[in-house]
Amino acid sequence: MGLFSDNPKHDQRNEMEERLKTDFVTLSSHQLRTPLSAVKWFTEILLTERFGKMNKKQLDYLKEIHRSNERAIALVNDLLQVSRVEEGKLHMDYTKIDMPRLIEEVIDANKSSLQSDNITYNFEIINGPIPPVTGDKIKIRRVIQNVFSNAVKYTQKHGRIDMALKRHEKNVVFSVKDSGVGIPADQQEHIFEKFFRGSNAARIQTDGTGLGLYIARSLIEAHGGKIWFESQEGQGSTFYFSLPIGRKGH
Amino acid sequence: MSKILVIEDEPAIQKAIAEALRGEGFEIETSFDAEEGLNITKMFRPDLILLDLLLPGKNGFEFMNDLKKEPDIANTPIVILSNLGDEEEIKQGMSLGAKDYLIKADYDLQDVVKIVKKYLEN
Numbered sequence: 001m002g003l004f005s006d007n008p009k010h011d012q013r014n015e016m017e018e019r020l021k022t023d024f025v026t027l028s029s030h031q032l033r034t035p036l037s038a039v040k041w042f043t044e045i046l047l048t049e050r051f052g053k054m055n056k057k058q059l060d061y062l063k064e065i066h067r068s069n070e071r072a073i074a075l076v077n078d079l080l081q082v083s084r085v086e087e088g089k090l091h092m093d094y095t096k097i098d099m100p101r102l103i104e105e106v107i108d109a110n111k112s113s114l115q116s117d118n119i120t121y122n123f124e125i126i127n128g129p130i131p132p133v134t135g136d137k138i139k140i141r142r143v144i145q146n147v148f149s150n151a152v153k154y155t156q157k158h159g160r161i162d163m164a165l166k167r168h169e170k171n172v173v174f175s176v177k178d179s180g181v182g183i184p185a186d187q188q189e190h191i192f193e194k195f196f197r198g199s200n201a202a203r204i205q206t207d208g209t210g211l212g213l214y215i216a217r218s219l220i221e222a223h224g225g226k227i228w229f230e231s232q233e234g235q236g237s238t239f240y241f242s243l244p245i246g247r248k249g250h
Numbered sequence: 251m252s253k254i255l256v257i258e259d260e261p262a263i264q265k266a267i268a269e270a271l272r273g274e275g276f277e278i279e280t281s282f283d284a285e286e287g288l289n290i291t292k293m294f295r296p297d298l299i300l301l302d303l304l305l306p307g308k309n310g311f312e313f314m315n316d317l318k319k320e321p322d323i324a325n326t327p328i329v330i331l332s333n334l335g336d337e338e339e340i341k342q343g344m345s346l347g348a349k350d351y352l353i354k355a356d357y358d359l360q361d362v363v364k365i366v367k368k369y370l371e372n
Contacts, residue, residue, distance in 0.1 A: 033355040037333060041270070093337060
């Protein structure tokens, strides 16, 4: 479609597109997501085998296409978030957040991957009831998801994840302890860096982008909170984040 | 059998959604733009509309505003299905009365079908 069309239809479309064009990242992510969505959905239709049964190799390869495409989608989503953070364009929509409920929601959304890997999990509230924190619910949910999915990725089959939420002075602290591969001591200082992936990641074939913890730290710090971890190679890791009770962050 | 109108300008996406919904026994009409979509809504009387936002001509939000001016069809439930996922768009879509706002790339096709079924049951 030309930009200088005489067609009034085009002019109307352009109003929205022009606004989006000033936001290059938003438009790029939209343009990238569209063909990725088509690949994702047609692959899913074929995987139902409604048009005929496939042999094992065909199914395996189709699953590889789906997995790679999911990774591309995750990367686009993460890059969009990183760009928002780095351009200082994070729009914060503060509300009172019921943390136990939000954590339960994230656990529920991840139940299928927990079950498929036979991972046992527990979520405990210590020193409850937990007062609400003031924050952007979508962003805090994303932090919980990033920390939690990291624990799932690095905990091998039949492992264990223990989560706890507690009040500590003027903060709420959430912790996720996994029984995974742990982080080698010489790599620990890099763990929150953009695109950093530990050497263990390749060994256990996780498909992360190396952006999840970087995004988590940026979002937590934007709320005036902190994120940290303890880990020993071969003995798992515990990630923590804290959020101030009842006040807005920076 | 419930009737669904899919307003989506990307042929591949339109085809995939229509395929999945027809497979579930829904009666489907499709449109590539908002104006045609409004005309089809008047005649087809869908039980639900799946609406893309970035369309040729009027965009999805304009479609929602136009729909409200048509008393007979003003209350047709709308689920936005877009790859624009900024909070600004989500807020605008929900404030215009959308039942839900789904970012295409983040949903399995089967989940989209489940969500459509949920809104049709209510």
